[in-house]
Amino acid sequence: MADNVTPRVRVPREASAGESVSVRTLISHPMESGQRRDGDGNIIPRSIINRFTCDFNGVNVVDVTLEPSISTNPYFQFEAVVNETGTFQFTWYDDDGSIYEETADISVS
Amino acid sequence: MDVTRRQFVGTGLVAAAAFFGLPQIASAEALEDAINAFTGGADAASDGITLIAPEIAENGNTVPIEVDAPDAEAIMILASGNPNPDVCTINFGPAAGRHAASTRIRLAGEQDVIAIARMPDGSFKQARQNVRVTIGGCGG
Numbered sequence: 001m002a003d004n005v006t007p008r009v010r011v012p013r014e015a016s017a018g019e020s021v022s023v024r025t026l027i028s029h030p031m032e033s034g035q036r037r038d039g040d041g042n043i044i045p046r047s048i049i050n051r052f053t054c055d056f057n058g059v060n061v062v063d064v065t066l067e068p069s070i071s072t073n074p075y076f077q078f079e080a081v082v083n084e085t086g087t088f089q090f091t092w093y094d095d096d097g098s099i100y101e102e103t104a105d106i107s108v109s
Numbered sequence: 110m111d112v113t114r115r116q117f118v119g120t121g122l123v124a125a126a127a128f129f130g131l132p133q134i135a136s137a138e139a140l141e142d143a144i145n146a147f148t149g150g151a152d153a154a155s156d157g158i159t160l161i162a163p164e165i166a167e168n169g170n171t172v173p174i175e176v177d178a179p180d181a182e183a184i185m186i187l188a189s190g191n192p193n194p195d196v197c198t199i200n201f202g203p204a205a206g207r208h209a210a211s212t213r214i215r216l217a218g219e220q221d222v223i224a225i226a227r228m229p230d231g232s233f234k235q236a237r238q239n240v241r242v243t244i245g246g247c248g249g
Contacts, residue, residue, distance in 0.1 A: 021206070061202050062199055063199075069193065071212075071213040080205060
């Protein structure tokens with residue numbers, strides 16, 4: 001359905017143990033709201049990402065439910081506490097059943 | 110015909126609005142339902158939650174907002190004047206740092222953006238911010 005869906009995430013490369021790091025995520029997606037009409041007056045069907053999750057070493061950081069009122073190319077910024085070196089796992093769930101995944105490593109000293 | 114210029118312009122605007130069809134705006138009922146579904150009808154205090162949104166947004170398609178509610182386990186964001194008032198619900202897990210998040214939302218027109226936080230003890234906190242929108246973001 002949605003073409004050219006590219007997730008992009010930004011986390012610091014290094015952090016000290018127990019630090020709260022800022023995580024920024026962006027995924028290119030049209031987020032068709034289901035309210036717009038095409039040139040012939042027909043409603044364009046809804047096609048959005050409806051859920052986004054972020055885990056760090058298997059522990060949940062955020063779990064977001066998205067509705068059509070989220071802008072095109074959904075962007076989220078939040079904070080995560082890191083106690084050890086590990087991997088962030090990001091997952092986006094599309095209305096059409098597609099799942100987009102991305103990971104980011106962080107080394108903690 | 111005693112039509113002043115002002116009246117004429119006003120009538121024209123109303124006619125144009127009727128012709129192009131205004132986007133369907135959420136009724137107050139839909140908003141109440143969305144809030145009740147989240148809070149279960151409980152009252153919300155107004156302290157301990159911060160919602161940052163621009164007073165005037167040029168483009169309703171991407172309005173940056175930021176919400177911060179220390180210790181909240183979930184935050185729900187609502188746009189009172191959108192066709193569907195739900196915007197998003199953010200659930201914080203055990204690895205979350207400061208319980209704050211920022212994102213970008215669509216707004217159909219001038220309206221209140223509402224953030225409601227659910228605290229671990231089952232109480233609720235609410236913040237509200239009016240945003241004026243120059244160009245609406247819901248197609249219409």
